[in-house]
Amino acid sequence: MSGHAVILLHPDDNVVVACRALSAGETVDAAGVPLEVVSSVALGHKLARVSLLAGDKVRRYGSTIGSMTQDAAPGEHVHLHNLQSDYLHTYTLDSGNAYVATNGAGPQEEQS
Amino acid sequence: MNGYLRQDGRKGVRNVILVAYLVECAHHVSRQIVTQAGGQDVQLIGFSGCYPNSYAQGLMERLCTHPNVGGVLLVSLGCEGFNRHRLEGVIRDSGRPVQTLVIQERGGTRKTTQEGIEWIRSAQAALDAVPRVPFGWTDLIVGTVCGGSDGTSGITANPAVGGAFDLLVGKGATCIFEETGELIGCEYHMANRAITPALGQALIESVHKAGRYYTTLGHGSFAPGNADGGLTTQEEKSLGAYAKSGLGPIHGLIRPGELAPAPGLYLMDVVPDGEVRFGFPNINDTSENIEMIASGAHLILFTTGRGSVVGSAISPVIKVCANPETYRRMQDDMDINAGAILEGDATLPQVAQEIVDRVWAVAGGVQSASEELGHQEFVLTYKTFEASGPSCLPLA
Numbered sequence: 001m002s003g004h005a006v007i008l009l010h011p012d013d014n015v016v017v018a019c020r021a022l023s024a025g026e027t028v029d030a031a032g033v034p035l036e037v038v039s040s041v042a043l044g045h046k047l048a049r050v051s052l053l054a055g056d057k058v059r060r061y062g063s064t065i066g067s068m069t070q071d072a073a074p075g076e077h078v079h080l081h082n083l084q085s086d087y088l089h090t091y092t093l094d095s096g097n098a099y100v101a102t103n104g105a106g107p108q109e110e111q112s
Numbered sequence: 113m114n115g116y117l118r119q120d121g122r123k124g125v126r127n128v129i130l131v132a133y134l135v136e137c138a139h140h141v142s143r144q145i146v147t148q149a150g151g152q153d154v155q156l157i158g159f160s161g162c163y164p165n166s167y168a169q170g171l172m173e174r175l176c177t178h179p180n181v182g183g184v185l186l187v188s189l190g191c192e193g194f195n196r197h198r199l200e201g202v203i204r205d206s207g208r209p210v211q212t213l214v215i216q217e218r219g220g221t222r223k224t225t226q227e228g229i230e231w232i233r234s235a236q237a238a239l240d241a242v243p244r245v246p247f248g249w250t251d252l253i254v255g256t257v258c259g260g261s262d263g264t265s266g267i268t269a270n271p272a273v274g275g276a277f278d279l280l281v282g283k284g285a286t287c288i289f290e291e292t293g294e295l296i297g298c299e300y301h302m303a304n305r306a307i308t309p310a311l312g313q314a315l316i317e318s319v320h321k322a323g324r325y326y327t328t329l330g331h332g333s334f335a336p337g338n339a340d341g342g343l344t345t346q347e348e349k350s351l352g353a354y355a356k357s358g359l360g361p362i363h364g365l366i367r368p369g370e371l372a373p374a375p376g377l378y379l380m381d382v383v384p385d386g387e388v389r390f391g392f393p394n395i396n397d398t399s400e401n402i403e404m405i406a407s408g409a410h411l412i413l414f415t416t417g418r419g420s421v422v423g424s425a426i427s428p429v430i431k432v433c434a435n436p437e438t439y440r441r442m443q444d445d446m447d448i449n450a451g452a453i454l455e456g457d458a459t460l461p462q463v464a465q466e467i468v469d470r471v472w473a474v475a476g477g478v479q480s481a482s483e484e485l486g487h488q489e490f491v492l493t494y495k496t497f498e499a500s501g502p503s504c505l506p507l508a
Contacts, residue, residue, distance in 0.1 A: 004456065007267060007454075009267065017263055017267060017342070018263075018342070019454050019455075041342075042341075042342065043263070043264065043342070043435065043437060043454075044262045044263025044264045044341050044342035044343075044417065044435065045263055045342035046263070046342065046344070060348060060351065061266070061351045061352075061355075063297070063298075063301075063347075063351050064297075064347065065297075065344070065345050065347050065348035065351065066344065066345040066347060066348065078344070079339070079342070079344050080339055080344055083344045083345065084345065085332075085344075085345035085346050085347060086297075086345075086347065087296050087297060087323065087332070087345075087346050087347055088296065088323075088326060088327065088331075088332040088334070088346045090332075090334050090339065090344065090345055090346065
């Protein structure tokens with residue numbers, strides 16, 4: 001297993017996870033299928049494995065981790081700019097070090 | 113290996129003296145006593161608040177009678193709301209040496225500090241006399257916490273700890289995982305692992321309670337560093353955290369300070385009951401460590417991707433580092449390099465076994481990295497809990 005650039009955690013997943021820093025333009029082996037890296041990403045970040053459309057559920061570990069807010073091509077970075085939680089806001093610090101909420105709440109109201 | 117036998121039959125893997133301040137006003141004097149008395153086995157804990165709180169009272173009672181604790185010095189200012197008489201009684205009834213110093217009665221900082229140091233010296237003989245008896249896997253309680261998670265945590269360190277938990281439970285140990293706010297999105301999967309349907313329902317409800325609580329507060333347990341490390345959503349972080357629980361059946365749901373009635377795997381429900389009060393359930397990773405220790409954990413398996421350095425008072429913390437880059441940068445603070453899985457240098461089962469071996473070594477007296485570096489973090493805040501219902505606990 002040495003040398004893997006990305007890992008597919010579950011066969012149903014539509015994203016893969018970077019096992020090292022990846023550069024735009026390189027082609028990596030995504031569970032036997034070549035995937036061209038569109039966005040340079042750091043270790044631990046996600047890339048679209050297939051074309052994703054706004055509204056699509058994103059699957060990691062075979063489970064849903066949220067919904068796309070924008071389309072993403074295969075090999076594109078999937079993160080705060082195009083993926084939102086179906087449960088709770090994600091808060092991060094913007095370039096001015098202010099807290100910003102990335103997305104809206106979803107099924108929590110339905111479940112409770 | 114041998115453990116320290118306490119009067120209640122529980123066995124410890126350390127034999128420390130605690131100096132406990134009962135309000136922030138007694139913190140400095142307590143720290144002076146710890147610093148001047150010296151040594152790794154004299155540790156500082158305490159509760160800062162002046163208002164009484166039954167959760168804090170209960171946790172202090174559990175912590176001061178934890179099997180790793182051999183004796184306790186309580187330091188009171190004198191006018192705080194904490195019930196020091198009750199706490200001292202609980203410790204005395206447990207057979208441990210205990211002394212309460214009230215700063216206002218003893219005559220201030222210098223006199224109290226001096227008396228505290230002298231009491232610790234006088235108590236040492238009683239600690240040395242604690243019987244050592246054989247300590248087996250069934251005596252062992254291990255908790256797990258993750259802190260500073262990133263996109264690697266859920267791939268390497270957390271499932272490796274999950275594998276270690278499966279092995280430990282198989283040997284007859286008790287394992288505890290948490291925290292319900294970090295399991296949002298995993299509740300129905302978790303319920304399928306419960307040993308009874310009623311427990312499954314209780315597990316689901318505990319996570320939904322956490323969801324409501326965090327929604328009211330406006331923040332989940334998602335910190336900016338998590339996003340820098342590649343995690344995007346709460347449920348993504350949750351799934352990674354959930355991997356720490358392994359694959360086996362879940363035997364019960366306990367609240368902080370409750371003791372598991374039988375060996376097995378338990379979820380700790382850390383989110384307060386009732387309306388939202390006192391702010392965030394756990395203000396930091398240390399408060400999670402302390403709650404697990406209050407429920408008897410002898411050791412904490414702490415997974416980190418971004419790189420945490422924390423240890424704990426009372427029970428050793430073993431750091432399992434998820435990210436190979438972090439491991440290389442912060443090697444002195446780490447016990448296990450689970451990032452080797454990502455680089456193809458080890459498999460998940462190998463790292464799981466390595467964790468079990470390290471647990472046994474540290475239980476046997478080997479110092480963990482954070483212990484060796486002198487980390488003894490502690491924090492205790494306000495909460496409100498009801499007692500667990502019968503569906504939460506297996507028959508002992």
